[in-house]
Structure formats: structure tokens, C-alpha cells
Amino acid sequence: MKITLEKYLVLIVAILFFTSCGELSREVEKKYNELNKVTESLDSLWNKGSDKIMALDSLLNADGDKLKNIDSLINKSTSKIDSLSGEKMKTIEEIIKQ
Structure with missing residues (x-):
């Protein structure tokens, strides 16, 4: 009788142990799924932010190219103006010498 008891x-303790392990497993799985959802949400936000940064970078590069073109035009115009003013100064100096 004592052995049967x-x-x-032991059987009751084992059943309780495995039942509590099953509940714990479900709880862990629930928490894992919640964490996975949050991770996916953060990943989505990160990707959106990264896309915005890439778009801004493209705009900055395009504007940088425009600024380089404008700078080049200004340098060419300045050179032409300097050349013209130099010629006019020579002409004025020749008229003054006469």
C-alpha cells in the first residue's frame, strides 16, 4: 500500500510539473510573439527612416551638382568680365596717353 501511495x-507531482511547464511554455511563447511583433514594428520604422535619409541624400547630391554648375558659370562670367574690363582699361590708357 505504501509503494502504491x-x-x-510521484505521478501526481509529475503531472503537476508537466502541467506547469506547459503553462510556462505557453506564456514564454506569448511573450516571444509580442516581442517579435515589436521587433517587426521597429524594423519597419527603421526602414522608413532609412528610406527618408536616402531620399534626402539624393536631394543633397542633386543640389550639390547644381551648386557646382552655378559656381562654374560664375567663374566663367567673372573671367569674361575681367577680360573685358582689362581690354577697356587698355583702351582708356591708350586714349589718355594720346
Whole structure:
């Protein structure tokens, strides 16, 4: 009788242990799924932010190219103005010498 009682007691403890492990497993799985959803949400936000940064970078590069073209035009115009003013100064100096 004592052996049978001990066997039943071990059996009851084992059932309780495995039941609590099953509940714990479900709880862990639930928390894992919640964490996975949050991670996916953060990943989505990160990708959107990254796309915005790439778009801004493209705009900055395009504007940088425009600024380089404008700078080049200004340098060419300045050179032409310097050349013209130099010629006019020579003409004025020749008229003054006469």
C-alpha cells in the first residue's frame, strides 16, 4: 500500500510539473510573439527612416551638382568680365596717353 501511495504521489507531482511547464511554455511563447511583433514594428520604422535619409541624400547630391554648375558659370562670367574690363582699361590708357 505504501509503494502504491508513493507511486501515485510521484505521478501526481509529475503531472503537476508537466502541467506547469506547459503553462510556462505557453506564456514564454506569448511573450516571444509580442516581442517579435515589436521587433517587426521597429524594423519597419527603421526602414522608413532609412528610406527618408536616402531620399534626402539624393536631394543633397542633386543640389550639390547644381551648386557646382552655378559656381562654374560664375567663374566663367567673372573671367569674361575681367577680360573685358582689362581690354577697356587698355583702351582708356591708350586714349589718355594720346
